[in-house]
Amino acid sequence: MGAALSLNIAEKGFGIAVFNRTVATTHSFYENAGDLAQKITPCDTLESLVASIRPPRAIILMVPAGDPVDQQIAALRPLLDDDDLIIDAGNANFHDTNRRVAAAEDENHPFLGIGVSGGEEGARHGPAIMGGGSEASWQRVAPILEAIAADYEGAPCATWLGEAGTGHFVKTVHNGIEYADMQMIAEIYGVMRDGLAMQPAAIAEVFTRWNDGPLQSYLIEISGEVSRAVDPETGKPLLDVILDKAGQKGTGRWTAIEAQHLGAPIPSIEAAVAARNISARLAARKIGGDIYGEPSHDAESIDLDLLERALIAGKILCYAQGFDLLKAASDSFAWNLSLPDVARVWRAGCIIRSSMLNDMASAFTDEPDTNLMFASRFVSLLMENEASLRSLVAKAAAAALPVPALSSALSYFDMMRMQRGTANMIQAQRDFFGLHSFERLDREGSFHGPWAES
Numbered sequence: 001m002g003a004a005l006s007l008n009i010a011e012k013g014f015g016i017a018v019f020n021r022t023v024a025t026t027h028s029f030y031e032n033a034g035d036l037a038q039k040i041t042p043c044d045t046l047e048s049l050v051a052s053i054r055p056p057r058a059i060i061l062m063v064p065a066g067d068p069v070d071q072q073i074a075a076l077r078p079l080l081d082d083d084d085l086i087i088d089a090g091n092a093n094f095h096d097t098n099r100r101v102a103a104a105e106d107e108n109h110p111f112l113g114i115g116v117s118g119g120e121e122g123a124r125h126g127p128a129i130m131g132g133g134s135e136a137s138w139q140r141v142a143p144i145l146e147a148i149a150a151d152y153e154g155a156p157c158a159t160w161l162g163e164a165g166t167g168h169f170v171k172t173v174h175n176g177i178e179y180a181d182m183q184m185i186a187e188i189y190g191v192m193r194d195g196l197a198m199q200p201a202a203i204a205e206v207f208t209r210w211n212d213g214p215l216q217s218y219l220i221e222i223s224g225e226v227s228r229a230v231d232p233e234t235g236k237p238l239l240d241v242i243l244d245k246a247g248q249k250g251t252g253r254w255t256a257i258e259a260q261h262l263g264a265p266i267p268s269i270e271a272a273v274a275a276r277n278i279s280a281r282l283a284a285r286k287i288g289g290d291i292y293g294e295p296s297h298d299a300e301s302i303d304l305d306l307l308e309r310a311l312i313a314g315k316i317l318c319y320a321q322g323f324d325l326l327k328a329a330s331d332s333f334a335w336n337l338s339l340p341d342v343a344r345v346w347r348a349g350c351i352i353r354s355s356m357l358n359d360m361a362s363a364f365t366d367e368p369d370t371n372l373m374f375a376s377r378f379v380s381l382l383m384e385n386e387a388s389l390r391s392l393v394a395k396a397a398a399a400a401l402p403v404p405a406l407s408s409a410l411s412y413f414d415m416m417r418m419q420r421g422t423a424n425m426i427q428a429q430r431d432f433f434g435l436h437s438f439e440r441l442d443r444e445g446s447f448h449g450p451w452a453e454s
């Protein structure tokens with residue numbers, strides 16, 4: 001990511017000095033930079049890196065989150081002038097960024113935490129950049145960040161979103177949504193593969209066709225490409241030789257943890273994290289398969305139109321949850337986060353970019369802070385497609401095809417429009433065993449059931 005971002009910066013005409021702790025990596029990077037090498041100064045030490053940059057400096061860290069960031073800050077700070085700016089552009093936990101910004105500001109040093117999305121290709125040719133820290137520090141580097149960012153119809157996808165860890169929080173939630181979006185696509189793939197006995201090449205055609213419709217997105221596009229790919233070693237479809245065990249570096253889990261702290265319901269994102277965790281339980285899944293056997297997955301009554309519609313509804317509900325979490329965080333931390341700005345910055349460059357995000361930006365502009373499932377632009381889309389989601393979840397359950405993210409999206413939808421829910425039972429139980437009290441429908445106050453008197 002650091003190499004790709006550096007080439008992007010050089011290509012936009014800015015001079016850049018680069019350092020990597022493995023010196024050979026710096027050298028081979030420079031040797032392979034082609035014409036862009038003219039703009040690049042390779043440095044073997046942090047001291048020479050600092051000496052190569054004209055003050056006031058701006059230095060971007062692109063290393064794994066956690067200790068490596070603190071180690072790099074500790075190594076760099078003594079070499080820098082007071083107003084030199086350090087920018088952490090990795091996927092930091094926003095609590096760490098809050099701490100680092102506070103520590104830097106205590107010593108009158110500027111520090112920014114920015115979320116960068118788009119993978120290596122995005123970093124090289126135009127990522128989405130979610131800025132956090134002081135706005136004055138952002139303005140110092142905004143011309144560079146805007147120049148290297150993706151462009152959506154002339155607007156750069158690089159925006160300052162708020163103080164301290166706001167940018168990294170937004171990037172974390174971006175990744176949480178990414179997990180759920182990917183999981184829903186994987187569930188639909190599973191229905192096509194196991195329920196409809198479709199081969200990867202046929203599945204590829206479906207994703208590619210859907211990419212011309214309401215589901216148009218980078219993730220649907222690459223799902224078509226990976227479904228079409230062939231393993232050069234065996235000649236088999238590549239998907240058929242990949243182990244079904246998902247990796248994860250932590251941002252999905254952080255999203256779920258922060259949502260729990262904030263009391264924000266994001267069941268589809270949580271289901272996606274849980275699904276990755278279950279995927280990693282290979283030995284346990286083997287035991288489960290041995291004991292309970294492989295069920296029949298007959299799902300012939302599911303057609304491709306139903307799948308597309310179900311995915312449209314699931315996607316809207318997953319984004320509704322992610323944006324609702326952002327609003328909860330903004331309210332709780334007094335960030336004054338602009339949801340239209342977040343939707344706009346995600347329209348291009350990032351992994352979750354999609355045509356729907358432009359509509360989401362408009363929806364939040366028209367109806368600020370609403371839940372997306374209540375935004376008039378999305379109400380009609382949900383009404384058109386909700387029945388398909390319901391039908392798919394029911395048919396998938398009957399065919400023993402797990403669709404945890406899609407089914408939790410459906411439950412979210414049903415619960416969010418249920419005017420008489422079932423938590424009265426929870427309240428009665430809580431009062432019964434712990435005298436926690438309950439409120440009544442017919443009058444104000446705090447009450448106990450008759451068991452309290454015995």
Ligand SMILES: NC(=O)C1=CN([C@@H]2O[C@H](COP(=O)(O)OP(=O)(O)OC[C@H]3O[C@@H](n4cnc5c(N)ncnc54)[C@H](OP(=O)(O)O)[C@@H]3O)[C@@H](O)[C@H]2O)C=CC1
Binds near residue numbers: 001022
């Ligand atoms: N890959 C992706 O698609 C994306 C990644 N990110 C984030 O960007 C950051 C970098 O990711 P990525 O480029 O994929 O990771 P890589 O593992 O490819 O690169 C990590 C870099 O950090 C250096 N590094 C590792 N540990 C230390 C340390 N303790 N001190 C100093 N340098 C260290 C490595 O140096 P060396 O070469 O010597 O090992 C290497 O240059 C992460 O925070 C990641 O979450 C963000 C968006 C997308």
Ligand SMILES: O=C(CO)[C@H](O)[C@H](O)COP(=O)(O)O
Binds near residue numbers: 091117118247248351
């Ligand atoms: O930030 C990213 C994309 O937006 C990185 O690719 C990140 O590594 C994805 O998360 P994970 O590795 O947990 O799947």
